[in-house]
Amino acid sequence: MQVLKTVKEIQDYTSKQRLNSSIIGFIPTMGALHAGHISLIHASKRENDITICSVFVNPTQFNEPTDFQKYPRQVESDLIKLEGAGCDLAFVPAVGDIYPEPDLTTYDLGIVATVIEGAHRPGHFNGVASVVKRLLELVKPHNAYFGLKDYQQYLVIQKLANLYKPDVKIVGCPILREESGLAMSSRNQLLSEKGKEIASNLHKSLNLVKNNSEQYSAADLEKIGIAYLESKEGIEPEYFMVVDKHSLIQSQDQNSNNLIALLAARIEGIRLIDNMFLA
Ligand code: AMP
Numbered sequence: 711m712q713v714l715k716t717v718k719e720i721q722d723y724t725s726k727q728r729l730n731s732s733i734i735g736f737i738p739t740m741g742a743l744h745a746g747h748i749s750l751i752h753a754s755k756r757e758n759d760i761t762i763c764s765v766f767v768n769p770t771q772f773n774e775p776t777d778f779q780k781y782p783r784q785v786e787s788d789l790i791k792l793e794g795a796g797c798d799l800a801f802v803p804a805v806g807d808i809y810p811e812p813d814l815t816t817y818d819l820g821i822v823a824t825v826i827e828g829a830h831r832p833g834h835f836n837g838v839a840s841v842v843k844r845l846l847e848l849v850k851p852h853n854a855y856f857g858l859k860d861y862q863q864y865l866v867i868q869k870l871a872n873l874y875k876p877d878v879k880i881v882g883c884p885i886l887r888e889e890s891g892l893a894m895s896s897r898n899q900l901l902s903e904k905g906k907e908i909a910s911n912l913h914k915s916l917n918l919v920k921n922n923s924e925q926y927s928a929a930d931l932e933k934i935g936i937a938y939l940e941s942k943e944g945i946e947p948e949y950f951m952v953v954d955k956h957s958l959i960q961s962q963d964q965n966s967n968n969l970i971a972l973l974a975a976r977i978e979g980i981r982l983i984d985n986m987f988l989a
Contacts, residue, residue, distance in 0.1 A: 711789070711792060711793040711797055711798060711799065711800060712798070712799045712800070713789060713799075713800045713802060714799060714800070714801050714802070715801075715802055715803060715804065715807070716803070716807055717803065717807045717808075717848060720762075720801050720803075720848050720849060721848060723799065724762070724848070724849055724850050724851075725850075727759075727760050728850065732758075732759040732760045733757075733758045733759045733760070733852045733853070734758055734759070734760045734761075734762060734849065734850070734851040734852050734853075735753075735754030735755070735757060735758030735760065735761045735762070735851060735852070735853045735854075735855065736754070736761075736762050736763075736764070736845070736846070736849045736851035736853070736854045736855070737750045737751055737754055737761070737762070737763045737764070737854070737855045738763075738764045738766070738841070738842060738845050738854070738856075739763060739764065739765055739766075740765070740766065740767045740768065740781065740896065741765040741766075741767060741782075741783060741784065741785060741788045741896070742781075742782035742783065742784055742788070742896035742899065743765075743787075743788045743791045743792070743896075744886075744894045744895075744896065744898075745886050745894055746857055746859060746885070746886040746893075746894035746895070747763075747791075747857075748791060748795045749857075749883060749884075749886050750855040750856075750857060750883050751763060751792065751795040751796070751797050752795065753855050753881065753883050754853065754855050755795075755796055755797075757853060757881075758851075758852065758853055760798045760799070761796070761797050761798050761799075762797070762798065762799045762800075762801060762849055762851065763792055763797050763799070763800055763801070764800075764801040764802070764803070764845055764849070765785060765788050765789075765800060765801070765802050766801075766802070766803055766808060766841070766845075767781055767783060768808070768837060768838070768840075768841040769805060769837075770809070770813070770833075770836070770837030770840050770841060771833075771834050771835075771837030771838045771840075771841065772834075772837070773831045773832055773833050773834050777981070780900060781896070781897075782896050782897075782899050782900065785802060788800075789802075801848075801849065808841060808844055808845075809844075813840040813844070815836075815840065816836060817835075817836055817839040817840070817843075817870065819835065819839060819866050819869045819870060819873075820869055821957065821958065821959065822862065822865040822866055822869060822957070822958050823835040823836075823839075823866045823869070825953075825958050825959065826862055826949065826951055826953070826958060826972060827862050827863075827974070827983070828862070830948060830949065830974060835862075835863070835866050838863055838866065838867070839866065839867075839870050842867055842870060843870060843874055843875070846871070846874075846875045846878055847875070851878055852877075852878065852879065853878070853879045853881055854867075854871075854878050854879070854880055854881065855881050855883055856880060856881070856882055856883070857882075857883050857884075857885065857886075858882045858883060858884055858885050858985070859885045859886075859893050859894070859895070859983075859984070859985075860983070861970065861972065861985045862958060862972065864880070864882045865956075865958065867880055868880045885984075885985075887913065888906075888910075890906070890907070890910035890913075891910050891912075891913030891914065891917075892906060892909050892910045892912070892913060893912070893913065893982075893983075893984045895982060897980050897981070897982060898982075900978075900980045901977060901978055901980055902978060904944075905944070905977050905978040905980070908942065908943070908944040908945060908977050909945075909977050909982060911938070911939065911942045911945060912939070912945075912973060912975060912982060912984045913984060913986075914938070915935050915938040915939050915950065915973065916935070916971050916973065916984060916985070916986035917986070918934065918935070918938055919931045919934055919935045919950075919952065919971045919986075919988070920966075920971065920986055920987075920988050922934060923966040923969065923988040923989070924966065927964065928952040928953070928960055928961065928964070928969060929952075929960070931952045931971065931988075932950050932951060932952050935950035935952070935971060935973060936950045939973070939975055944977055944978070945975050945976075945977055946975060946976040946977075947973065947974075947975045948973075948974040948975055948976065948981070949972075949973060949974055950971065950972075950973045951971070951972050951973070952969055952970070952971050952988070953969065953970060953972070954968055954969065954970075955968055955969060955970040955987060956968070965989075966988040966989040967988075967989040969987070969988040969989070970985055970986065970987050970988065971985060971986050971988060972984075972985040973985070
């Protein structure tokens, strides 16, 4: 596996691959890789000639300085995992390479970027849009892979790609979970064993709501989800929403085929998100 660090190197590499007519798959990550990330590498390897993964903790998407400082960084072991997964190229840029100048653009990505996480984490999706647009411009992939674990992010990036990079296909990949049901996340390493056990209730709350989705309205399902989380010691719920899976707004449509439940909660001070389609 090749490891490239500079913008010039990655541009030269991907231009050459494109001249060779290689189909390029790309997975942007912030590192501290786990099996969820690796599943995206596998998806890309199945569908492309060349798989490129970036490891870059993007400062502009953190709206809390302590979250950015605490975010786990372990590039050496990430590179070993990527090589083991058969990734062809790891791109590990420095902040100055991605942002030679601060990106002051305000991206208008519509309602999907302003509700739920957009409302709870001001500036977050603008930072995500900024880094993903820059990375897509540098890597010029044919296909880019994103986890449905960050479902709203996936919708935001689809919108971003439609606006700025319509030639890139955005592929959403299923959520990988621990045996306990806890959605895999780099942030899980910041939890104690007890914290992880408590965090498995997030998945349980989503299952509970899904199992009741035929009998209750979206508004009542939200109440059921929040009440479940509040009943568990050690969980501080931030939101539990049941919304239309395309628009992310509350809908009168009771057809569970169109609904998704999304939640955010803090456990031991660590903010976790999860979601589940209700059908
Ligand atoms: P991150 O490093 O957290 O920015 O994540 C990089 C990519 O991996 C994003 O597209 C995430 O949605 C995806 N990802 C993170 N956790 C999981 C998971 N448990 N299952 C599937 N994809 C995931």
